[in-house]
Amino acid sequence: MPYWLYLVIGGIFINNFVLSRFLGICPFLGVSRKTETALGMGLAVIFVMGMTSIITFGLNLLLKELNIQYLQTIVFILVIAALIQLIEIVIKRFAPSLYTALGVYLPLITTNCAVLGVAIMNVTELATQNIFTSFVNGISSGIGFTLALLIMAGIREKLEYSEIPEKFKGFPITLITASIMAMAFTAFAGLSF
Amino acid sequence: MDFSKEILYPVIILTGIAIFFSILIAIFSKRFAIKKDLQVETVLGLLAGANCGACGYAGCEAFAKALVKGEAKLSMCNATNKECKKKIGALLGTDASDEETVVVCACIGGIMCEDKYEYQGYGDCASVELLSGGRKSCPTGCIGMSTCVSSCPVHAIDIIKGVAVVNQSKCIHCGICVLNCPKSLMKRIPKKAMYFIACSCHESGKNVRINCKVGCIGCGICAKVCPEGAITMVDNLPVFDYDKCIGCGVCADKCPSKCIKELVLPQKNDE
Incomplete structure (x- = not known):
């Protein structure tokens, strides 16, 4: 099996960003009230993760060359924030419908730790590091994030209609649901090919 | 310590990236600016x-x-x-000569109004309304199950003693409650109004009294005592002519049911 396929399955299921790495929890809880908004957020995350994976890979080569890799966190944050601003301007101009669909979620991702996480893991965890594997890892991590968000939104929509004890309504039951989902996803950890 | 490698490179790299991106964003925002109307x-x-x-x-x-x-x-x-x-x-270039209005609840029944049946179970006013026109024996009685409260975007409505009361200091007069009330009890009155009739029941006096202790019985005393003749009785309910009303309050004083209420608006500092 080619290495990139491992990355795809790993990114979506085994190392799911939300449910096994516990990154990006705030949008996971905040934007999972409706499936449509969850999908919008998810698409924005996939897009941004793919873009940052490519850019930060190039930047990391530069940092490695100068032997100042300890700067990677601050450089990556800077680049991600700037990149999202640029993407926002371009999308606003050329694809207004996409802009309204992504809406507020695009600027929200500026400070999303999952995006920074994927940029850093690209340069620390991948066995073969090239621009293609980085990109694949970024995209599949984004898909994993979207999957978790969509499942959560689906469950929360159903929860609206179920009888929950008064004290557990709202965030408590959401956190319990999230923990059960995370436990379910740990089953993928034993997956082997 | 190698000065250039330890300090100079990181500083140059970081400022370089920052300047590069700030120039890029500046160019992009000029180049791709949207002409806003x-x-x-x-x-x-x-x-x-x-x-x-x-x-x-x-x-x-x-x-x-x-x-x-x-x-x-x-x-x-x-x-x-x-x-x-x-x-x-x-x-x-359009006409904007609309009169400013405020929203009030034209019912003060609540717990003073008899229940037709006891409603148990899910829902708000809209679902209770489907069950033989609401739980109140008065056909135009406030059901008091918070359809207006939950629809209000600024939380300006409370259910007090079983009846909706608009908090005028919070209300933005958007009129969502007017659209949502199944009994159409939320009414718009001019902002200059000083008194309003807080009952919507057109039944005859006897029928009103059987159902409700505070409903308007259509006696017409208010119309008789009004010094300016600003009140006329239509279908057992007084109708105010706010152009004539001077806000003397005699109508509210003499009303046997005390269902004519003073409109209390918050005093604005800038007025």
């Missing part, structure tokens, strides 16, 4: 900005666009105050 921007600035959606558009921005295009009428927005409406009207 100045008229829409100005109108949007003058609108209340409550984004309540009572006009039927998705927020104030969409409403401002529709206003400029001429698709929407200014009177569809009730949250914007009179001065701003005048300015918008002057800007767009």
Whole structure:
């Protein structure tokens, strides 16, 4: 099996960003009230993760060359924030419908730790590091994030209609649901090919 | 310590990236700037900005666009105050001579009004209304199950003693409750009104009294005592002519049911 396929399955299921790495929890809880908004957020995350994976890979080569890799966190944050601003301007101009669909979620991702996480893991965890594997890892991590968000939104929509004890309504039951989902996803950890 | 490698490179790299991206963003925002309609921007600035959606558009921005295009009428927005409406009207060349209104609940029954049946189970006023026209024995009695409360975007309505009461200091007069009340008890009255009839029941006096201790019995005393003749009786309910009303309060004093209420508006500092 080619290495990139491992990355795809790993990114979506085994190392799911939300449910096994516990990154990006705030949008996971905040934007999972409706499936449509969850999908919008998810698409924005996939897009941004793919873009940052490519850019930060190039930047990391530069940092490695100068032997100042300890700067990677601050450089990556800077680049991600700037990149999202640029993407926002371009999308606003050329694809207004996409802009309204992504809406507020695009600027929200500026400070999303999952995006920074994927940029850093690209340069620390991948066995073969090239621009293609980085990109694949970024995209599949984004898909994993979207999957978790969509499942959560689906469950929360159903929860609206179920009888929950008064004290557990709202965030408590959401956190319990999230923990059960995370436990379910740990089953993928034993997956082997 | 190698000065150039340890300190110079990181500083150069970091500032270099920052300057590079700031120039890039500056160029992009100039190059790809969207020509915003100045008229829409100005109108949007003058609108209340409550984004309540009572006009039927998705927020104030969409409403401002529709206003400029001429698709929407200014009177569809009730949250914007009179001065701003005048300015918008002057800007767009449309008439904005709408009278300012406030929203009140025209029922004071609540626990003073008999229940027809005891309602148990899921729902709000709308679902209770489906069950033989509400739980109150009065056909126009406030059901008091919070449809207006939950629809209000600014939490200005409370259910007090079984009946909806509008908190005028919070109310933005958007009119969502007017649309949502299944009994149509939320009514608009002019802002200059000082008294209003807090009952909507057109039944005869005897029937009203059987159901409700505080409902209007249509006795017509208010119409008789009014020194300005501002009250006329129509279908067993007084109707106010607010152009004539001087706010003396005799009607509220003499009303046997005490269902004529004073409209208490918050005193604004700038007025």
